[in-house]
Amino acid sequence: MANLCEKTASQLLELYQKKECSPKEALVSVSGSIKAKDKDGRKIHAYIDSENVTPKFREKAFSSGRLSGIPVAIKDNICVEGQEVTCASKILKNFVAPYNATVIEKLLDAGAVIFGRTNMDEFAFGSSCETSCYGPTRNPRDPERVPGGSSGGSAASVADHTAIAALGSDTGGSIRQPASFCGTVGIKPTYGRGSRYGLIAFASSLDQIGPITKDVRDNALILSVLAGYDPKDSTSANVPVPDYLRALENQNLSGMKIGYPVEIQKDLTPDAAKLMQGAMKVLEKKGAVIDRSVTLPHTRYAVNVYYIVAPSEASSNLARFDGVRFGFREGSATNLLDLYEKTRGEGFGAEAKRRIILGTYSLSSGYYDAYYLRAMKVRTLIKNDFDKAFKEVDAIMMPTAPSGAFKVGEKTKDPLEMYLSDIYTISANLAGIPAISIPGARSAGENLPLGLQFLGKPFAEETLYKIAHAYEQESGLHKTLGNVR
């Protein structure tokens, strides 16, 4: 059967069940697609390593699990035993993971096939997938543009049909913004919804792993497998995991109240304004009530808070890369201090260094109260805004990003401008709440995908899937945006 790589995971599972194709044929189709697209001149470069991709699976689960025979691509910051994991950084080049991340164990137990390592911004620091030490990934919708970041390789592979589904990680929008730019579906689950064990830490109070998929159904299916408490991650929450597919059973949104915050309504780009106008119509048609009076007054400070909290945590997490126990070592050092400084100076890229400096500064004696402590307090105010809003509404809607994908190189000179491309995604990480991005509309003129974002109460991923699925089915966008050309 031709073009199996263009199917969703749910479609493949059905084909397997009807014996119309085999998992092996699907794998051949996906790897064939990777090879063909490697040579087509668009230089998408979604994978770090597509030559030596050795699929991993568990024979027993492969024939019976919930994701049996479904190939899943993995972002280069999630450990797969025996495979390189480098966070797209020179400092970890050639590092081979000694164990599986818990999410990998769960995928393997469900019968999935771990297939390929996707490109990312170095240590997930970026919104465009341009800071990778392996070179940038490009957007399959328009190779002149970025795929978003940091999980740009994961989103691009799914959009380009070189993956059926992929895992990403989201610290300030790193799943949702690339999903938006590439026209795919991505969720950042509630903080603690799943395990971070085996995810190389960026900012431990913000990071969460989630799936990037071609449609909402696949996303719900894969999160049902990934979610849950893990004794190996003491920050994972011991809260029961529902079967998220049940949220898709009916698409009637009557009785559902969705907030469209006052602050978001101001200052929208024309594309984002049109996206939101269209989205409200669709949701109202499905029976939802849109509440345009909810307010999130402190979210305007979200980016400011984030660029203190995230680099602070990152500077601490990245202290372990010192050239002594693993990874890269600069060879010319004459004493220990020299070894640390040269290794880190050579091994980290510019954005990583910038964030380490910012974080070290915010945490340093004399500045801690003015920066880090103050930021954590404003974080509380942002969280309180959401708590209050969710007393009035079941979910909140906003754009995922101010615009469609920007051009390669457009924002690399000015880090601040790059940071501001995450203006709508960061608050969900600060508040710890779940948020999903789905294809919401296309931009005028350039016809680029624009993501629509829904944010929910803690552990209310079910609500988000229900709304997202109803929207997707009504708009039909997943079908048209799902086709690259």
Place this chain on the structure above:
Amino acid sequence: MKSIELKHIARLARLRFKDEELKVFESQVEGILKFVDQLKEVDIQGVQPTTHPLSLSNVFREDKPQVSLPMDEFMKRAPKSRGRFFEVPKVVEDKSR
């Protein structure tokens, strides 16, 4: 951020910069700090800090010994090692010489 301060922070973070890098960083970091400084306008009187989105405290596991990964697995990943030891440049100076 002045270059002397940037050099101090870089030392704390164990990062070495090339001179041309330092120049670019100075103005970029300055710009970012000016941006985050907008937080000064927020009234935070009496607000508790959020270090973590979940209100978890004292998460303990059972005090049961578990199997760890074999030491070989770690030693073979070291950039330089000798037997069970990581090798680094000399740390203690020999004063007698």
